[in-house]
Amino acid sequence: SLDDHFYFVEMAWHLMKDGENVGILTEEIDGVPLIQRLELAFAVPPVQKDGDELVWCVEDKRGVGFGFCDSIVHTGHLLFCSVLKARAARQLAGMMELCGDEPSAARYRALAQTIAEQLAPTFADDSGLLRASTGRSAQPDVWGSAFAVYSGLLKDTDREQVFRAPVRDTHL
Numbered sequence: 001s002l003d004d005h006f007y008f009v010e011m012a013w014h015l016m017k018d019g020e021n022v023g024i025l026t027e028e029i030d031g032v033p034l035i036q037r038l039e040l041a042f043a044v045p046p047v048q049k050d051g052d053e054l055v056w057c058v059e060d061k062r063g064v065g066f067g068f069c070d071s072i073v074h075t076g077h078l079l080f081c082s083v084l085k086a087r088a089a090r091q092l093a094g095m096m097e098l099c100g101d102e103p104s105a106a107r108y109r110a111l112a113q114t115i116a117e118q119l120a121p122t123f124a125d126d127s128g129l130l131r132a133s134t135g136r137s138a139q140p141d142v143w144g145s146a147f148a149v150y151s152g153l154l155k156d157t158d159r160e161q162v163f164r165a166p167v168r169d170t171h172l
Helices: 004-016 022-026 034-042 067-071 079-098 102-123 142-150 156-168
Strands: none
Touching: 004 022, 004 034, 004 079, 022 034, 022 079, 034 079, 079 102, 079 142, 142 156
8 A cells, every 4th residue: 555654644643733742753662753653654655766756656566546446556656645645745844843843844845845746747637637647547537636636736727627627528
């Protein structure tokens, strides 16, 4: 599973997002602080190359993006996981701020911004939706597109394309 790493970050973020329980981030588990474990988990899902922050997989080392996709083979860049990664980067930025680590917070904010900028150009589909992946099973993805909109990761014009897709394409 390539999404669980980002859900782990989100669970910790929900636990302390309001500024309470911040101390939990420095608590050690087998000698490793939770915040370091979160960073290690965040780094597990693969990317294709440096500078490309979208989650990537190939068929012989494929990963599952989320939920029902465990029986569907996606390859190339993965939309849903990449949206989760952007969200987790924003959450890690917030946690790093609460820990007083502004350089790491800035790094995670920049990473989230990079992912947001890469989404539409990478996953754009003629339907107006975003594709689920860029390799195998690269069909328009209603749920992934809606999640990208909900997560605030698309520019106005790209978000508008997603909004209009269901009324424009009667095959959806």
